[in-house]
Amino acid sequence: MxxxxxxxxxxxxxxxxxxxxxxxxxxxxxxxxxxxxxxxxxxxxxxxxxxxxEGEALIDSETGSYLYEGDVSGDCPYCRAGTGGNICEVRRAPT
Known part of the structure; x- marks a missing residue:
């Protein structure tokens, strides 16, 4: 559809x-x-x-594929809170 x-x-x-x-x-x-x-x-x-x-991009280490923001999670590099989709919910800002 x-x-x-x-x-x-x-x-x-x-x-x-x-x-x-x-x-x-x-x-x-x-x-x-x-x-x-x-x-x-x-x-x-x-x-x-x-x-x-040119800029940095997140790449899957196993497949070499580009990782879309929605497929990424981890810790905010600024406040270390858990993040998902390239946004820190604690800081309400992109990571």
Whole structure:
């Protein structure tokens, strides 16, 4: 199923709002998505608004695959509290 209706809860200031999301695209099954994504980011780079830069990334030591933030857990390097998804819930900030 490529398209599903969802309800998104958004925070605006101190208020929570629920809004209908009328289309949700599963990118792994959407054939034109990868080329559209490349075109979008290439146009950003060409405009001078952003520039590619090298940086650190978390890699699985066994498979060599990139670890998405949602797949990562451990201790916050700043306060040592347990974290998940690349955010420290104690500090309420990215790790």
């Amino acid at each position: 490529d398209n599903v209706e969802l309800i998104a809860v958004m925070r605006r200031g101190n208020q929570l709002r629920a809004e209908a999301v009328h289309e949700y695209t599963v990118t792994s099954t959407n054939e034109p998505y990868p080329e559209g994504l490349r075109t979008f980011f290439s146009s950003l780079v060409a405009s001078g608004s952003v520039a590619p830069a």
